[in-house]
Amino acid sequence: xxxxxxxxxxxxxxxxxxxxxxxxxxxxxxxxxxxxxxxxxxxxxxxxxxxxxxxxxxxxxxxxxxxxxxxxxxxxxxxxxxxxxxxxxxxxxxxxxxxxxxxxxxxxxxxxxxxxxxxxxxxxxxxxxxxxxxxxxxxxxxxxxxxxxxxxxxxxxxxxxxxxxxxxxxxxxxxxxxxxxxxxxxxxxxxxxxxxxxxxxxxxxxxxxxxxxxxxxxxxxxxxxxxxxxxxxxxxxxxxxxxxxxxxxxxxxxxxxxxx
Amino acid sequence: xxxxxxxxxxxxxxxxxxxxxxxxxxxxxxxxxxxxxxxxxxxxxxxxxxxxxxxxxxxxxxxxxxxxxxxxxxxxxxxxxxxxxxxxxxxxxxxxxxxxxxxxxx
Numbered sequence: 001x002x003x004x005x006x007x008x009x010x011x012x013x014x015x016x017x018x019x020x021x022x023x024x025x026x027x028x029x030x031x032x033x034x035x036x037x038x039x040x041x042x043x044x045x046x047x048x049x050x051x052x053x054x055x056x057x058x059x060x061x062x063x064x065x066x067x068x069x070x071x072x073x074x075x076x077x078x079x080x081x082x083x084x085x086x087x088x089x090x091x092x093x094x095x096x097x098x099x100x101x102x103x104x105x106x107x108x109x110x111x112x113x114x115x116x117x118x119x120x121x122x123x124x125x126x127x128x129x130x131x132x133x134x135x136x137x138x139x140x141x142x143x144x145x146x147x148x149x150x151x152x153x154x155x156x157x158x159x160x161x162x163x164x165x166x167x168x169x170x171x172x173x174x175x176x177x178x179x180x181x182x183x184x185x186x187x188x189x190x191x192x193x194x195x196x197x198x199x200x201x202x203x204x205x206x207x208x209x210x211x212x213x214x215x216x217x218x219x220x221x222x223x224x225x226x227x228x229x230x231x232x233x234x235x236x237x238x239x240x241x242x243x244x245x246x247x248x249x250x251x252x253x254x255x256x257x258x259x260x
Numbered sequence: 261x262x263x264x265x266x267x268x269x270x271x272x273x274x275x276x277x278x279x280x281x282x283x284x285x286x287x288x289x290x291x292x293x294x295x296x297x298x299x300x301x302x303x304x305x306x307x308x309x310x311x312x313x314x315x316x317x318x319x320x321x322x323x324x325x326x327x328x329x330x331x332x333x334x335x336x337x338x339x340x341x342x343x344x345x346x347x348x349x350x351x352x353x354x355x356x357x358x359x360x361x362x363x364x365x366x
Binding site for chain 2: 209
């Protein structure tokens with residue numbers, strides 16, 4: 001009995017932590033809605049059409065790049081990673097890189113692999129190649145739920161991300177939460193405000209007439225509230241991406257999403 | 261210019277088949293400005309045609325009103341086994357071409 005006690009205490013603590021975490025969520029898991037739920041039926045149909053979804057052009061290109069040897073060592077992504085091993089990978093990003101202890105999103109991971117393993121130049125953010133590769137990788141997790149880990153080294157990034165999400169910014173003095181936690185489902189001019197989930201990115205946006213990363217979408221939001229846009233790949237976006245992943249925990253990956 | 265084409269691999273003679281094509285192209289309208297204020301030159305795919313065993317079965321004159329990465333869908337009658345050949349050209353004179361075989365039975 002004595003031995004069991006610490007475990008019991010631990011279990012109770014874990015349970016309490018779990019409850020506390022659940023209470024922190026502004027949108028309870030049962031009410032989570034992917035961005036596609038806020039689209040018109042035409043765009044939803046386009047996203048679900050494997051052929052006509054324009055994002056599939058990038059996914060196809062990504063598959064070619066995946067198998068193409070590159071860099072000084074002339075190895076391809078497919079030279080190390082099997083297709084089976086890639087299923088579910090994108091659903092767990094952003095995550096802590098074990099070797100460096102740093103937070104990586106898919107874009108950073110691809111460029112890290114290119115530098116350290118292939119001896120290749122990094123791909124520029126929003127370049128067609130990086131969008132294609134990340135779209136292809138994310139597509140392999142299609143339908144799988146987002147699983148974001150915020151324990152260990154990720155915890156500090158998570159807290160920064162959460163603070164960033166709740167920070168009032170720009171001329172309109174709005175935080176992400178003001179729209180996406182408090183007002184989702186209501187109208188903003190002709191649009192319905194979504195819950196702001198990352199599960200469809202990289203996504204094809206009608207406004208862009210092309211594919212874009214989650215960071216491009218975040219920048220679009222910042223521009224919309226007339227706040228300063230941070231440079232691509234900055235740590236604040238990364239931490240925010242981690243928080244968004246946790247917020248969307250359980251939503252299925254939809255890449256390549258089609259959005260307004 | 262990458263493109264995706266979807267036609268049935270097999271069809272019965274006389275069957276109406278659905279042909280779908282999605283072409284990667286910016287379809288630049290000529291009305292947009294770049295980051296430093298310069299007008300971006302118009303560049304759209306202006307002709308898309310489809311030949312079925314050498315005979316033209318579809319032709320579209322596209323213009324700046326068509327969105328980027330145009331998706332076109334049309335129908336034709338499966339007459340004989342062979343190829344559907346797609347050709348398109350944009351304002352800059354860039355040509356694209358794709359070919360897809362079909363087997364017709366009966």
